[in-house]
Amino acid sequence: MPRRTYHSKVIRSYLAHMVMRDLLMPPETLDFQTQLDKLTLDIQTLDAIMKTRYLRNRGHVAKAGNLHLAWVYAENPEDHGRFTNMFCVSPFVFEVILELIQDHEVFHNNSNNRQTPVAQQLAVTLYSLNAQDLPPPDGRVLHAPREMPLDPTPSSTCCGIAVSAPSIVTTPVVPIPIVVTSPCPPNPLSSPRPITVKLSDIGLGAGLIIPITPLPKGIV
Numbered sequence: 001m002p003r004r005t006y007h008s009k010v011i012r013s014y015l016a017h018m019v020m021r022d023l024l025m026p027p028e029t030l031d032f033q034t035q036l037d038k039l040t041l042d043i044q045t046l047d048a049i050m051k052t053r054y055l056r057n058r059g060h061v062a063k064a065g066n067l068h069l070a071w072v073y074a075e076n077p078e079d080h081g082r083f084t085n086m087f088c089v090s091p092f093v094f095e096v097i098l099e100l101i102q103d104h105e106v107f108h109n110n111s112n113n114r115q116t117p118v119a120q121q122l123a124v125t126l127y128s129l130n131a132q133d134l135p136p137p138d139g140r141v142l143h144a145p146r147e148m149p150l151d152p153t154p155s156s157t158c159c160g161i162a163v164s165a166p167s168i169v170t171t172p173v174v175p176i177p178i179v180v181t182s183p184c185p186p187n188p189l190s191s192p193r194p195i196t197v198k199l200s201d202i203g204l205g206a207g208l209i210i211p212i213t214p215l216p217k218g219i220v
Contacts, residue, residue: 006056010049018042067123087126098122 004012027035049055059078073079074091083091101107102118109115 007049010055011046014042014045014049067120067127070123070127086130087123088130089126094122094126 027038030038059076070083070086073083073086074094080091083094087094089097098119101122107115107118107121115121
């Protein structure tokens with residue numbers, strides 16, 4: 001069944017209003033001039049609905065070429081969908097992941113050159129993985145090789161997603177094969193495939209791995 005447009009919904013609502021009005025105040029009880037005025041008003045109202053391009057307020061959509069837009073989207077609940085499109089996680093899930101990893105020693109050093117903020121590193125990582133054009137069935141899962149085990153203990157549950165505590169690997173940066181799936185709309189021209197990601201290219205130089213798996217059905 002095709003999706004109804006907002007204009008169609010408004011018109012149907014007004015037609016329902018007309019029916020209820022005529023049931024409560026039958027036209028037979030009204031004089032001719034009153035009936036004519038009602039008919040004229042109904043025609044003008046329906047015509048105005050059809051000719052009005054936007055029937056509700058349209059908020060300003062921030063646009064720029066930088067990642068800082070994500071923080072703008074996170075502040076406005078109406079833009080949370082755009083945030084999710086960028087990272088395949090909601091702002092709340094993003095904050096939970098950030099809370100789990102930000103105090104780890106890999107993100108701190110004694111150098112005079114400060115590291116990039118952890119939130120920005122996480123954002124770049126999620127955005128880069130999302131940009132790989134990978135088709136995903138039901139959830140984003142990062143699978144690492146056996147020699148780099150993940151911590152299977154769930155640390156938090158939010159928005160229907162179980163977020164496991166991340167494992168931090170402090171070995172030198174090497175290309176790490178990672179199989180990625182995400183909840184974004186699948187590309188029919190693509191198929192699941194392993195990819196090789198050099199973590200230094202996606203904003204993390206020490207091998208940060210964040211496993212995110214969907215909760216089983218029935219668990220809130």
